[in-house]
């Protein structure tokens with residue numbers, strides 16, 4: 001399958017990229033790693049007349065330590081996330097999640113910005129960013145603004161980003177030292193999107209959970225923040241009855257599609273299983 005014709009642009013700055021976006025409106029699309037957009041173009045489900053390749057914009061690359069938070073440029077690849085010592089030390093769940101995305105070839109090209117901006121409910125990073133309470137930094141012709149990952153996703157492939165805006169970076173608050181974490185993903189085979197997945201960040205004091213955040217991938221039109229489930233486990237000793245209640249609360253917010261990954265009821269149950277496993281692993285990993 002061959003994409004339709006398009007004009008290729010390769011800006012070297014954010015300002016230049018925004019000017020091209022402004023002059024072509026809906027006919028233009030940013031191109032990051034291309035591993036979501038190019039397949040859509042080959043299927044003719046997307047047919048932009050202008051492709052704005054962001055790979056020459058140096059300002060969109062890199063991972064910065066800002067003390068209480070880490071800022072990751074939108075064009076940072078999944079491979080670079082895996083290789084980062086800073087992330088391994090401060091946000092190890094990002095490495096764990098990245099390693100579960102597709103395969104090495106895709107991770108060499110696929111970017112964090114493209115993964116979160118696409119609005120595909122199957123992508124793993126959006127739920128992780130909601131779990132971590134990340135903020136997306138956006139630049140448009142009207143200026144810059146910040147959008148919480150928890151407010152960004154409106155429906156499948158619909159986000160709060162305006163057509164003339166770019167995600168330039170993602171800011172992630174660093175969880176407390178010694179936090180527990182886990183990203184549990186059920187997939188049919190290596191390289192597949194999640195049947196269901198759950199991200200958990202958790203802190204504990206002795207046997208008591210002192211803080212918890214949970215988010216779900218690919219069991220609704222958007223990533224899902226499981227706030228009630230997280231509240232249920234906070235203050236508990238993660239005993240079996242509490243975990244069962246949290247799992248039920250997480251399952252209750254899902255609304256998965258029935259597809260080749262299974263019927264809706266199965267995917268809802270698997271979301272619960274992923275929450276159960278992620279809670280147990282995060283609790284075990286958390287320093288008390």
Ligand SMILES: Cc1cc2nc3c(=O)[nH]c(=O)nc-3n(C[C@H](O)[C@H](O)[C@H](O)COP(=O)(O)OP(=O)(O)OC[C@H]3O[C@@H](n4cnc5c(N)ncnc54)[C@H](O)[C@@H]3O)c2cc1C
Nearest residue numbers: 030032033034035036037110111113114115117123124167
């Ligand atoms: C076989 C296969 C399996 C995959 N499996 C998984 C998986 O299991 N989990 C997963 O998370 N992903 C998976 N992916 C998707 C992969 O991770 C993509 O690379 C990623 O989702 C999109 O990133 P990209 O850099 O390739 O973006 P692109 O494909 O270049 O862009 C995606 C969309 O985002 C827009 N965009 C890109 N960058 C920006 C920006 N900075 N600002 C605003 N808009 C922007 C583009 O215009 C486009 O609409 C898979 C892909 C393939 C081909």
